Amino acid sequence: MDFSSIVIILLGSTLGLILRISIKNNFKKSIGFNIQYTSIVNFLSSFFLGILIALNFINNEILVLFYSGFLGCFSTFSSFIYQLFILFKKRQFLRLFFHYIEVIIFTFLFFCFGYFLIQFFLK
Template sequence: MDFSSTFILLFGSTFGLILRIFIQNNFKKSICFDIQNTSIVNFLSSFFLGILVALNFINNEILVLFYSGFLGCFSTFSSFIYQLFILFKKRKFLRLFFHYIEVIILSFLFFYLGYFLINFF
Protein backbone atom coordinates (compact mmCIF):
# COMPACT_ATOMS: atom_id res chain seq x y z
CA MET A 1 0.00 0.00 0.00
CA ASP A 2 1.47 3.34 -1.02
CA PHE A 3 1.39 6.60 0.94
CA SER A 4 -1.62 8.07 -0.88
CA SER A 5 -3.72 4.95 -0.24
CA THR A 6 -2.73 5.02 3.43
CA PHE A 7 -3.69 8.70 3.69
CA ILE A 8 -7.04 8.05 1.96
CA LEU A 9 -7.73 5.12 4.30
CA LEU A 10 -6.94 7.23 7.38
CA PHE A 11 -9.08 10.09 6.08
CA GLY A 12 -12.10 7.86 5.49
CA SER A 13 -11.71 5.98 8.76
CA THR A 14 -11.49 9.22 10.74
CA PHE A 15 -14.86 10.41 9.47
CA GLY A 16 -16.39 6.95 9.93
CA LEU A 17 -15.24 6.87 13.55
CA ILE A 18 -16.46 10.41 14.27
CA LEU A 19 -19.91 9.69 12.83
CA ARG A 20 -20.20 6.39 14.73
CA ILE A 21 -19.29 8.00 18.06
CA PHE A 22 -21.72 10.86 17.38
CA ILE A 23 -24.59 8.45 16.67
CA GLN A 24 -23.77 6.20 19.62
CA ASN A 25 -23.64 9.13 22.04
CA ASN A 26 -26.56 11.21 20.78
CA PHE A 27 -29.34 8.81 19.80
CA LYS A 28 -31.82 7.61 22.36
CA LYS A 29 -31.53 4.05 23.58
CA SER A 30 -35.08 3.27 22.52
CA ILE A 31 -36.85 4.20 19.30
CA CYS A 32 -40.41 2.81 19.51
CA PHE A 33 -38.91 -0.54 20.51
CA ASP A 34 -35.74 -1.67 22.23
CA ILE A 35 -32.84 -1.24 19.82
CA GLN A 36 -29.19 -0.63 20.56
CA ASN A 37 -27.32 2.38 19.20
CA THR A 38 -24.74 0.02 17.71
CA SER A 39 -27.55 -1.67 15.77
CA ILE A 40 -28.58 1.70 14.33
CA VAL A 41 -25.00 2.24 13.20
CA ASN A 42 -24.91 -1.22 11.61
CA PHE A 43 -28.19 -0.57 9.78
CA LEU A 44 -26.90 2.74 8.42
CA SER A 45 -23.61 1.12 7.46
CA SER A 46 -25.47 -1.62 5.57
CA PHE A 47 -27.56 1.02 3.81
CA PHE A 48 -24.46 2.98 2.74
CA LEU A 49 -22.77 -0.23 1.61
CA GLY A 50 -25.79 -1.09 -0.55
CA ILE A 51 -25.57 2.34 -2.17
CA LEU A 52 -21.83 1.96 -2.81
CA VAL A 53 -22.22 -1.52 -4.27
CA ALA A 54 -24.97 -0.27 -6.59
CA LEU A 55 -22.77 2.62 -7.74
CA ASN A 56 -20.11 0.03 -8.68
CA PHE A 57 -16.99 2.15 -8.26
CA ILE A 58 -14.00 0.99 -10.25
CA ASN A 59 -11.56 3.59 -8.92
CA ASN A 60 -9.35 1.93 -6.29
CA GLU A 61 -8.94 5.13 -4.25
CA ILE A 62 -12.71 5.52 -3.85
CA LEU A 63 -12.98 1.88 -2.79
CA VAL A 64 -10.29 2.38 -0.13
CA LEU A 65 -11.86 5.66 1.06
CA PHE A 66 -15.42 4.41 1.43
CA TYR A 67 -15.39 0.61 1.76
CA SER A 68 -12.30 0.08 3.89
CA GLY A 69 -11.90 3.50 5.48
CA PHE A 70 -15.27 5.05 6.20
CA LEU A 71 -17.47 1.95 6.48
CA GLY A 72 -14.72 -0.11 8.12
CA CYS A 73 -14.60 2.31 11.05
CA PHE A 74 -18.27 3.29 10.95
CA SER A 75 -19.71 -0.21 11.28
CA THR A 76 -19.54 -1.86 14.66
CA PHE A 77 -19.32 -5.59 14.11
CA SER A 78 -17.16 -6.06 17.21
CA SER A 79 -19.73 -4.22 19.35
CA PHE A 80 -22.45 -6.45 17.92
CA ILE A 81 -20.47 -9.55 18.87
CA TYR A 82 -19.81 -8.12 22.34
CA GLN A 83 -23.56 -7.52 22.84
CA LEU A 84 -24.23 -11.13 21.88
CA PHE A 85 -21.54 -12.29 24.31
CA ILE A 86 -23.05 -10.27 27.18
CA LEU A 87 -26.47 -11.81 26.50
CA PHE A 88 -24.84 -15.23 26.40
CA LYS A 89 -23.07 -14.62 29.73
CA LYS A 90 -26.35 -13.52 31.30
CA ARG A 91 -27.94 -16.70 29.91
CA LYS A 92 -30.55 -14.69 28.01
CA PHE A 93 -30.53 -17.10 25.10
CA LEU A 94 -33.89 -16.12 23.65
CA ARG A 95 -32.95 -12.42 23.60
CA LEU A 96 -29.56 -13.37 22.11
CA PHE A 97 -31.27 -15.29 19.31
CA PHE A 98 -33.75 -12.49 18.53
CA HIS A 99 -31.08 -9.78 18.68
CA TYR A 100 -28.91 -11.78 16.28
CA ILE A 101 -31.79 -12.34 13.85
CA GLU A 102 -32.91 -8.72 14.16
CA VAL A 103 -29.51 -7.29 13.28
CA ILE A 104 -28.75 -9.75 10.47
CA ILE A 105 -32.14 -9.44 8.77
CA LEU A 106 -32.52 -5.67 9.19
CA SER A 107 -28.92 -5.07 8.05
CA PHE A 108 -29.62 -7.10 4.92
CA LEU A 109 -32.87 -5.22 4.30
CA PHE A 110 -31.12 -1.85 4.70
CA PHE A 111 -28.37 -3.02 2.32
CA TYR A 112 -30.99 -4.02 -0.23
CA LEU A 113 -32.88 -0.74 0.27
CA GLY A 114 -29.74 1.28 -0.51
CA TYR A 115 -28.95 -0.92 -3.49
CA PHE A 116 -32.57 -0.76 -4.76
CA LEU A 117 -32.83 3.03 -4.42
CA ILE A 118 -29.71 3.63 -6.51
CA ASN A 119 -30.80 1.17 -9.20
CA PHE A 120 -34.34 2.57 -9.19
CA PHE A 121 -33.23 6.15 -9.86
Protein backbone atom coordinates in the same frame (compact mmCIF):
# COMPACT_ATOMS: atom_id res chain seq x y z
CA MET B 1 -0.04 -0.36 -0.26
CA ASP B 2 1.32 3.08 -0.99
CA PHE B 3 1.31 6.15 1.24
CA SER B 4 -1.65 7.79 -0.51
CA SER B 5 -3.83 4.72 0.18
CA ILE B 6 -2.90 4.87 3.85
CA VAL B 7 -3.84 8.57 4.01
CA ILE B 8 -7.15 7.87 2.23
CA ILE B 9 -7.99 5.03 4.67
CA LEU B 10 -7.04 7.26 7.60
CA LEU B 11 -9.31 10.04 6.36
CA GLY B 12 -12.23 7.67 5.76
CA SER B 13 -11.83 5.92 9.10
CA THR B 14 -11.68 9.25 10.93
CA LEU B 15 -14.97 10.33 9.33
CA GLY B 16 -16.53 6.94 10.12
CA LEU B 17 -15.45 7.12 13.74
CA ILE B 18 -16.78 10.67 14.15
CA LEU B 19 -20.17 9.66 12.73
CA ARG B 20 -20.34 6.53 14.89
CA ILE B 21 -19.55 8.49 18.07
CA SER B 22 -22.10 11.14 17.09
CA ILE B 23 -24.78 8.49 16.67
CA LYS B 24 -23.80 6.85 19.94
CA ASN B 25 -24.10 10.13 21.83
CA ASN B 26 -27.33 11.27 20.15
CA PHE B 27 -29.26 7.99 20.38
CA LYS B 28 -28.92 7.56 24.13
CA LYS B 29 -32.45 8.86 24.35
CA SER B 30 -35.32 6.47 23.77
CA ILE B 31 -36.73 6.62 20.26
CA GLY B 32 -39.99 4.93 21.11
CA PHE B 33 -38.69 1.39 21.28
CA ASN B 34 -35.60 -0.34 22.60
CA ILE B 35 -32.88 -0.33 19.96
CA GLN B 36 -29.19 -0.03 20.62
CA TYR B 37 -26.97 2.41 18.80
CA THR B 38 -24.81 -0.43 17.46
CA SER B 39 -27.82 -1.81 15.62
CA ILE B 40 -28.55 1.60 14.13
CA VAL B 41 -24.94 1.94 13.01
CA ASN B 42 -24.96 -1.56 11.51
CA PHE B 43 -28.19 -0.82 9.63
CA LEU B 44 -26.76 2.43 8.25
CA SER B 45 -23.48 0.71 7.33
CA SER B 46 -25.34 -1.92 5.37
CA PHE B 47 -27.42 0.75 3.65
CA PHE B 48 -24.29 2.69 2.67
CA LEU B 49 -22.59 -0.51 1.48
CA GLY B 50 -25.59 -1.29 -0.72
CA ILE B 51 -25.32 2.18 -2.22
CA LEU B 52 -21.58 1.79 -2.84
CA ILE B 53 -22.02 -1.58 -4.52
CA ALA B 54 -24.84 -0.25 -6.71
CA LEU B 55 -22.78 2.75 -7.80
CA ASN B 56 -20.06 0.36 -8.99
CA PHE B 57 -17.14 2.77 -8.62
CA ILE B 58 -14.24 2.23 -10.96
CA ASN B 59 -11.99 4.67 -9.09
CA ASN B 60 -10.01 2.61 -6.57
CA GLU B 61 -9.35 5.58 -4.25
CA ILE B 62 -13.08 6.13 -3.73
CA LEU B 63 -13.54 2.46 -2.84
CA VAL B 64 -10.63 2.56 -0.40
CA LEU B 65 -11.93 5.78 1.17
CA PHE B 66 -15.50 4.61 1.71
CA TYR B 67 -15.35 0.81 1.84
CA SER B 68 -12.14 0.19 3.76
CA GLY B 69 -11.84 3.49 5.59
CA PHE B 70 -15.28 4.89 6.35
CA LEU B 71 -17.40 1.74 6.56
CA GLY B 72 -14.60 -0.28 8.15
CA CYS B 73 -14.46 2.13 11.07
CA PHE B 74 -18.13 3.15 11.10
CA SER B 75 -19.60 -0.35 11.34
CA THR B 76 -19.57 -2.03 14.71
CA PHE B 77 -19.30 -5.73 14.06
CA SER B 78 -17.06 -6.23 17.09
CA SER B 79 -19.59 -4.40 19.29
CA PHE B 80 -22.35 -6.62 17.90
CA ILE B 81 -20.35 -9.74 18.78
CA TYR B 82 -19.64 -8.34 22.24
CA GLN B 83 -23.37 -7.74 22.80
CA LEU B 84 -24.05 -11.34 21.84
CA PHE B 85 -21.35 -12.52 24.24
CA ILE B 86 -22.83 -10.48 27.11
CA LEU B 87 -26.26 -12.02 26.47
CA PHE B 88 -24.61 -15.44 26.37
CA LYS B 89 -22.85 -14.83 29.70
CA LYS B 90 -26.14 -13.69 31.23
CA ARG B 91 -27.70 -16.89 29.90
CA GLN B 92 -30.35 -14.91 28.02
CA PHE B 93 -30.33 -17.32 25.11
CA LEU B 94 -33.72 -16.40 23.67
CA ARG B 95 -32.85 -12.70 23.65
CA LEU B 96 -29.45 -13.55 22.13
CA PHE B 97 -31.13 -15.52 19.35
CA PHE B 98 -33.64 -12.79 18.53
CA HIS B 99 -31.01 -10.04 18.64
CA TYR B 100 -28.80 -12.04 16.27
CA ILE B 101 -31.68 -12.70 13.85
CA GLU B 102 -32.87 -9.09 14.06
CA VAL B 103 -29.47 -7.64 13.19
CA ILE B 104 -28.74 -10.14 10.41
CA ILE B 105 -32.14 -9.71 8.75
CA PHE B 106 -32.32 -5.93 9.09
CA THR B 107 -28.75 -5.33 7.94
CA PHE B 108 -29.45 -7.45 4.87
CA LEU B 109 -32.70 -5.57 4.21
CA PHE B 110 -30.96 -2.19 4.59
CA PHE B 111 -28.22 -3.34 2.20
CA CYS B 112 -30.84 -4.37 -0.36
CA PHE B 113 -32.74 -1.11 0.15
CA GLY B 114 -29.62 0.97 -0.50
CA TYR B 115 -28.68 -1.12 -3.52
CA PHE B 116 -32.11 -1.10 -5.16
CA LEU B 117 -32.70 2.57 -4.32
CA ILE B 118 -29.62 3.53 -6.31
CA GLN B 119 -30.52 1.10 -9.08
CA PHE B 120 -33.95 2.73 -9.31
CA PHE B 121 -32.51 6.24 -9.62
CA LEU B 122 -29.80 5.23 -12.10
CA LYS B 123 -32.31 3.83 -14.58
